[in-house]
Amino acid sequence: MSRYLDIAPLRSLVAVADCGGFQRAATVLHLSQGAVSQHVRRLESTLGRTLVEREGRGSRFTADGEALLLHARRLLTVHDETLDAFGMTTARTLSIGSTEHAAAQLLPSLTSSLTGTFPQHRIRFRIDRGTQLRTALQDGRIDVALLLGPAEDAEARTVGELRLAWYSAPQWRPPATGEPVPLVAIDAPCALRTRALETLAAHGLAAEVGSEAAHLAGVQAAVRAGLGVGLMATQGQCPEGLTERDDLPRPRPIALSVQPRRGLRPDLLTGTATALHKILLAQ
Structure with missing residues (x-):
């Protein structure tokens, strides 16, 4: 039996915790739900411990699962930093959803700003209605949504106002x-x-x-x-x-806010919010 902890299963485990479930983790990782489940089972087989248990229609982490999460986050950080140090980082994607309102005026500047702030990320946009963007956030299909109105979620941030x-x-x-x-x-x-x-x-x-x-x-x-x-x-x-x-x-004027998906790295949200705030101040 293998006693090695591979990076891919650890990344799946962390995604399940951060995204709130196997399906959402699979969407964020661009894997099938079956592949994510298999990754978690492989970790359980290696360690001989149950990490995630079913609870109703969802799942919950066991005490062993919570303990492994702490180690997994540290391992992934060291792994990614090592790749960065040797110039071997795989391009990541930062997916931003935006309503159509003022998209033509904001998104070109936002793309330029975020490309400079996060050079190791490809910036991808989805233009849609606010209702659809909120659903996409919940499903993990986008990382950040630009929404009209003040921040309502605890993790969302109001970044400025749009002139009407x-x-x-x-x-x-x-x-x-x-x-x-x-x-x-x-x-x-x-x-x-x-x-x-x-x-x-x-x-x-x-x-x-x-x-x-x-x-x-x-x-x-x-x-x-x-x-x-x-x-x-x-x-x-x-x-x-x-x-x-x-x-x-x-x-x-109407407020503009940014809302992250569950588990998004805080620096990605902060970078997006800061860039938008500066763009709005300059207009």
């Missing part, structure tokens, strides 16, 4: 007094949709969502067609074919 502005087609004119303002918005739930309705209501203006779209491109297309006004976060860069409106109530 009303946009319409050049030929669009406000409705007659007493008529509702026609809005174009992303399907609910949407933070900007809510902010648009609240802003108009706070100034005694009736509003009606007359056109909806699943994505920002659809909102901009409907606004460009003159179907109504849309509230967007463009950081001062007017979308092509649209014009900014100054005859509607000025909306308050």
Whole structure:
């Protein structure tokens, strides 16, 4: 029987603990769930101890499993530092999810900043709705999500604010007094949709969502067609074919927060949050 502890099984064990389960660990490690389970069984066979036990639909670490985790983290740190010292580090991936709002203005600068901060990581982006990004975080398919609104999770951080502005087609004119303002918005739930309705209501203006779209491109297309006004976060860069409106109530900026997946290295979250904070201050 082998009495050696291989690196790959140790990395799987740590991922199960950090990600909260075998399936999520498999997603983060780009392995099958069966492969991760086999890694843990190999460790158990080598040590002659039970490390992880089933508990309902989930699993929990035994006392021996918790003890091995401490040693595994130290071994992996030394292993990775040794590879770094000899220039043999395998490129890692930092996967960032972002809502569409202001992505064109923030992501190019963020890519440049993170590439310099984490040269051993490839930066990959996923653009999606906030709801889908939260699900991707839970499943371990992305590492960090850029979300509209203040930080709500204990590990999330608010990094700044996005300026909001009303946009319409050049030929669009406000409705007659007493008529509702026609809005174009992303399907609910949407933070900007809510902010648009609240802003108009706070100034005694009736509003009606007359056109909806699943994505920002659809909102901009409907606004460009003159179907109504849309509230967007463009950081001062007017979308092509649209014009900014100054005859509607000025909306308050909206907070931007970053939320990590469970078990993400703290320095990766801090580096991402710091980079975004600096980018927002400079705009």
